[in-house]
Amino acid sequence: MQYQFKWSVLWSGQSAGWLLQGLITTLELSALAWILAVCLGILAGALRTVTFAPLRAAAVFYVEFFRNVPLLVWMFFWYFGVPPLLPRVVQDWLFNHGAEFWAAVIALGVYTGARMSEVIRAGILSIPRTQFEASLAMGLTVGQAYRLIILPIALRLIVPPMTNESLNLLKNSSVALTISVAELTFQTRQVETYTAKAIEALTAGTLIYLVLCLGIATVMSRLERRFAIPGLIARVGAG
Amino acid sequence: MNGQAIEFKRVNKWFGKLHVLRDIDLSIASGEVVVVCGPSGSGKSTLIRCVNVLERIQQGDIVVLGQSVTVPGLNLAKLRTRVGMVFQQFNLFAHMTVLQNIMLAPMRVKRVSRDEAERTARALLERVGIPHRADSYPANLSGGQQQRVAIARALAMQPDVMLFDEPTSALDPEMINEVLEVMTDLARDGMTMMCVTHEMGFARRVAHRVIFMDEGQVIEQSEPEAFFAAPKSDRTKQFLSKILSH
Ligand SMILES: Nc1ncnc2c1ncn2[C@@H]1O[C@H](COP(=O)(O)OP(=O)(O)OP(=O)(O)O)[C@@H](O)[C@H]1O
Numbered sequence: 040m041q042y043q044f045k046w047s048v049l050w051s052g053q054s055a056g057w058l059l060q061g062l063i064t065t066l067e068l069s070a071l072a073w074i075l076a077v078c079l080g081i082l083a084g085a086l087r088t089v090t091f092a093p094l095r096a097a098a099v100f101y102v103e104f105f106r107n108v109p110l111l112v113w114m115f116f117w118y119f120g121v122p123p124l125l126p127r128v129v130q131d132w133l134f135n136h137g138a139e140f141w142a143a144v145i146a147l148g149v150y151t152g153a154r155m156s157e158v159i160r161a162g163i164l165s166i167p168r169t170q171f172e173a174s175l176a177m178g179l180t181v182g183q184a185y186r187l188i189i190l191p192i193a194l195r196l197i198v199p200p201m202t203n204e205s206l207n208l209l210k211n212s213s214v215a216l217t218i219s220v221a222e223l224t225f226q227t228r229q230v231e232t233y234t235a236k237a238i239e240a241l242t243a244g245t246l247i248y249l250v251l252c253l254g255i256a257t258v259m260s261r262l263e264r265r266f267a268i269p270g271l272i273a274r275v276g277a278g
Numbered sequence: 279m280n281g282q283a284i285e286f287k288r289v290n291k292w293f294g295k296l297h298v299l300r301d302i303d304l305s306i307a308s309g310e311v312v313v314v315c316g317p318s319g320s321g322k323s324t325l326i327r328c329v330n331v332l333e334r335i336q337q338g339d340i341v342v343l344g345q346s347v348t349v350p351g352l353n354l355a356k357l358r359t360r361v362g363m364v365f366q367q368f369n370l371f372a373h374m375t376v377l378q379n380i381m382l383a384p385m386r387v388k389r390v391s392r393d394e395a396e397r398t399a400r401a402l403l404e405r406v407g408i409p410h411r412a413d414s415y416p417a418n419l420s421g422g423q424q425q426r427v428a429i430a431r432a433l434a435m436q437p438d439v440m441l442f443d444e445p446t447s448a449l450d451p452e453m454i455n456e457v458l459e460v461m462t463d464l465a466r467d468g469m470t471m472m473c474v475t476h477e478m479g480f481a482r483r484v485a486h487r488v489i490f491m492d493e494g495q496v497i498e499q500s501e502p503e504a505f506f507a508a509p510k511s512d513r514t515k516q517f518l519s520k521i522l523s524h
C-alpha cells in the first residue's frame with residue numbers, strides 16, 4: 040500500500056483556521072495556567088520553608104495532594120466533579136462561558152504549581168540561612184525578607200528547572216482535549232478526521248508544539264541572562 | 279544617653295540538651311566597646327545573637343536599650359533597627375548593588391525617602407573608604423570591601439549598638455586591617471560595640487573591656503591591660519597562650 044502525501048490539506052479548506060484557533064487556545068490556556076502555577080508555586084514553596092509549623096503543613100498537604108494525582112483525573116474532577124456542586128445559576132453561567140476552559144486552567148495550574156513549589160523550595164533552601172538572618176537583623180519582617188531578598192535570589196537561581204516545568208505545562212495542556220477544550224491537539228485531530236490525512240495533520244501539530252517549546256526555552260534563557268546575579272551565574276550564560 | 283545599653287540577667291540557654299549559656303550576668307554601658315573571646319563552641323556567637331533575638335533565651339532576661347527581649351509581643355523589627363549586626367560571612371545581598379544594599383532597610387523599615395537614603399548611603403561609603411564602589415555588585419568586591427559595605431549597611435539604620443560576630447575571620451590577612459580600622463573609627467566615635475573577635479591587637483587598642491567565655495560561662499572580664507598582662511583563671515591563661523603564641 041502506498042500512502043499518498045498531500046500536504047496541501049493543511050492550508051486548504053478549514054484546516055489552517057482550526058490549527059490557528061487551536062494554537063491560540065493552547066497559548067491562552069497555558070499562559071493562564073502558568074500564572075496560576077507560578078503564584079501557587081511561590082506561595083507553597085516559600086511556606087514550606089517557614090518556621091511556623093501549621094503553614095508548613097498546609098503547604099506540604101497541597102503539594103503532596105496535587106502532584107500525586109494524575110493530571111487527567113484533575114481535569115475530570117474540575118470539569119465533571121466541581122460544577123454540579125455549584126448553584127444552578129453559576130453552573131449555567133459557567134457552561135455558557137467555556138466552563139471546560141476554566142476547568143482546564145485550574146487543573147493544569149494547581150497541578151503544575153505543586154510541582155513548581157518543589158523547585159522553588161529547593162531554590163530557597165540553597166540560600167545560606169545567614170542571608171535570612173541578616174535581613175531580619177536589619178529590621179525587615181519575615182515577609183519582607185522573603186519578598187525582597189529570599190525569593191528574588193531563589194527565583195534567579197531556578198530558571199533552568201522552571202523552564203522544564205513550564206515546558207511540561209505547555210505539553211500537558213494537551214490533556215485538556217479530554218474535556219473537549221478546543222486546543223491544539225484537539226484541532227489537530229479534527230484536521231486528521233476531516234481530511235483523513237493523519238501524518239500531515241500530526242506533523243503540523245508536532246511542529247507547532249516544537250516551535251512553541253523552543254520559543255519558551257529561548258525566552259527563559261534570555262530571562263536567565265538578563266536577571267543573572269552578577270558574579271554568581273553571569274559567567275555561565277556569558278560564555 | 280548614659281547608662282546600660284545591654285544587660286544580661288542570669289541568662290540561660292539550651293540547644294536541646296546542650297547548655298550553651300549558663301547564668302550569664304553581664305552589663306555593657308552605652309559607649310562601651312567590649313570584646314568577647316573564647317574557644318570555639320564556647321557560646322560567643324549565641325551570646326550576641328541573643329541580643330537582637332536571632333536566638334531566644336529560655337531563662338533570665340536581656341534588656342537592650344531599655345527594652346526587655348522576653349516580653350510577649352515584643353516588636354522585634356523595632357528593636358533590631360536599633361541594634362546593627364555584622365556577620366562573619368558579610369551577608370550582602372548578591373542581587374543588589376552596594377548602594378541598594380545600604381539603602382534597603384532605611385527605605386523599607388524606616389520609610390526614609392529614596393533621596394535621603396541615597397545621600398546617607400553615599401556618606402557611609404565615604405566613611406568606610408569605598409565611595410567609588412557604590413554601583414558594584416557584592417561578588418565583584420574583595421572580602422574586605424564587602425565587610426566594610428556590611429558595616430555601612432548596618433550603620434545606615436543609625437543603630438545605638440553594634441554587634442560584630444568574628445567580622446575578620448573570613449578575611450585574607452591583608453584585608454583584616456582595613457576592616458579593623460573602620461571598627462576602630464566607629465569605637466572612637468562613641469558607638470556601643472560588642473565584638474566577638476580573636477584580634478587581640480584590636481582588643482588591646484580599642485576595647486574598654488575583654489570578656490573571656492568558656493563552656494557557656496563568662497570566666498573572666500577585665501580591662502585589656504589587666505586581661506593580657508595578668509589573666510586570673512587558668513583557662514584564660516591557656517587560651518591566651520594558644521592564641522598569642524603566633
Ligand atoms: N542552632 C543550633 N542548634 C544546635 N546547636 C547549636 C546551634 N548553634 C550553635 N550550637 C552549639 O552551641 C554551642 C555554642 O555555639 P556558638 O556558635 O555560640 O559557639 P562560638 O563560641 O561562637 O564558637 P565559634 O568560635 O566556633 O564560632 C556549640 O557547641 C554549637 O555546636
Ligand SMILES: [Mg+2]
Pocket residue numbers: 322323324443444
Ligand atoms: Mg561563633
